[in-house]
Amino acid sequence: MTSWFALLVFPGFLYALPMGWLMLWVERKTIARLQSRIGPPFYQPFFDFVKLMTKEPLRRPRSEDSFYLFLPLLAFGATLGSLTLLPILATSPSLVGDIVLFVALIEVAPICLILLGFLSRSIFGQVGAVREAVLSIAANLPFITALIALAYASGSLRLMEIAQTAPPLARGLAVLALLFCLPLKLRLNPFSVANAEQEIYQGALTELDGWRLGLWELTHAVEWVALSGLTVALAMPWRSGVMLWDASLFALLSLVVTFVLALLAGATARLKLAQASRFYWRWGFGLALLTLFVSFLNVGG
Numbered sequence: 001m002t003s004w005f006a007l008l009v010f011p012g013f014l015y016a017l018p019m020g021w022l023m024l025w026v027e028r029k030t031i032a033r034l035q036s037r038i039g040p041p042f043y044q045p046f047f048d049f050v051k052l053m054t055k056e057p058l059r060r061p062r063s064e065d066s067f068y069l070f071l072p073l074l075a076f077g078a079t080l081g082s083l084t085l086l087p088i089l090a091t092s093p094s095l096v097g098d099i100v101l102f103v104a105l106i107e108v109a110p111i112c113l114i115l116l117g118f119l120s121r122s123i124f125g126q127v128g129a130v131r132e133a134v135l136s137i138a139a140n141l142p143f144i145t146a147l148i149a150l151a152y153a154s155g156s157l158r159l160m161e162i163a164q165t166a167p168p169l170a171r172g173l174a175v176l177a178l179l180f181c182l183p184l185k186l187r188l189n190p191f192s193v194a195n196a197e198q199e200i201y202q203g204a205l206t207e208l209d210g211w212r213l214g215l216w217e218l219t220h221a222v223e224w225v226a227l228s229g230l231t232v233a234l235a236m237p238w239r240s241g242v243m244l245w246d247a248s249l250f251a252l253l254s255l256v257v258t259f260v261l262a263l264l265a266g267a268t269a270r271l272k273l274a275q276a277s278r279f280y281w282r283w284g285f286g287l288a289l290l291t292l293f294v295s296f297l298n299v300g301g
Helices: 002-008 013-034 044-053 062-083 098-106 108-119 123-154 159-165 168-185 210-235 243-267 273-300
Strands: none
Touching: 002 013, 002 062, 013 044, 013 062, 013 210, 013 243, 044 210, 062 098, 062 108, 062 210, 098 108, 098 123, 098 159, 098 210, 108 123, 108 210, 123 159, 123 168, 123 273, 159 210, 168 210, 168 243, 168 273, 210 243
């Protein structure tokens, strides 16, 4: 029952959808205010989703049409499933090795996006898929290394135990490394070269239309909730046991992370592919290695 509650209510379906749309609105509104624009009302991401879901997509060959339906659904289901593993409440489900399962589930959406780009008949989609693949490798190296460092320092592969027992210095460096990876994994400036509208339209999503695109926008909203939620959950060593308090604090801190990422996106210009990948190979991976070194010292001490 606890697992079903996590999947369907909190932090799953009933929480993730409105929170994901709210995060997209915070991003758009913050960037608009930085550019001296008014920005959209808070319900605009939801209305955009409804509008896309009511549009009929272009007809394609049956085999191609099946992939354009299956891949967004697979990405959405995997990303939603990753939310059930987040250690938010004292009663959250905890499995042996759930940190490995979380990484596997959260990486399904980028893989599906790359496949959609390669399936595209558009050169823009294929170029976007290549860029997405290169940047995914660049971001995943520090992302996974930081999680390995936390797991090693805590002596556990359970997210709940990692969140509660990680040493303060290793925790701080790991959370910083995870925050470092979020702009690229969420395709925000200055690392939005994979979906650069001025160069390749929407990149790997160029060929998606109608409710297919609506499903993918929904997946992207849930990605915001999952990735920011992981960072917040690992940064919080305390669990009060009061569900309403823990859930409210988690949601508030997730919105703070969203606001900070939106500020960064609005204040920076897009980097080139080589610049973005080199930045993560050098500084992101360097920070993650420092976290791993500190974890070794903590365990050795």
